[in-house]
Amino acid sequence: MNIEEWQAKVDGWIKKYGVRYFDVMTNTLLLSEEVGEFSRLIARSHGEQSFKLDISAEEIKSNIAEEMSDIIFVLTCLANQMDIDLTIELRRNIDKKTRRDYNRHQSNQKLKKY
Numbered sequence: 001m002n003i004e005e006w007q008a009k010v011d012g013w014i015k016k017y018g019v020r021y022f023d024v025m026t027n028t029l030l031l032s033e034e035v036g037e038f039s040r041l042i043a044r045s046h047g048e049q050s051f052k053l054d055i056s057a058e059e060i061k062s063n064i065a066e067e068m069s070d071i072i073f074v075l076t077c078l079a080n081q082m083d084i085d086l087t088i089e090l091r092r093n094i095d096k097k098t099r100r101d102y103n104r105h106q107s108n109q110k111l112k113k114y
């Protein structure tokens with residue numbers, strides 16, 4: 001599935017099961033909520049916080065993947081309702097980064113420590 005197909009799939013899902021999109025403000029708050037859920041997992045799996053219960057590495061990875069998907073879903077809703085073509089914008093974004101940073105990271109001595 002490409003990104004155009006993904007945006008259409010989300011749009012179809014919202015219209016079939018979600019009735020309509022939440023408004024932009026609500027979806028932006030939901031996006032923050034999902035980023036918070038992702039951050040919570042990262043703080044416990046990669047940061048200094050610990051999990052309350054024993055959880056396997058596989059479960060952690062699965063939960064992180066789920067939160068990443070939640071973030072992408074809500075972000076896609078926002079793109080759809082704001083009439084933003086993510087295929088075009090992602091291409092534009094990588095082109096911008098390539099022009100701006102074409103040798104920035106390669107000449108960063110801090111990245112050569114590992």
Ligand SMILES: [Mg+2]
Pocket residue numbers: 034037066067070
């Ligand atoms: Mg979530």
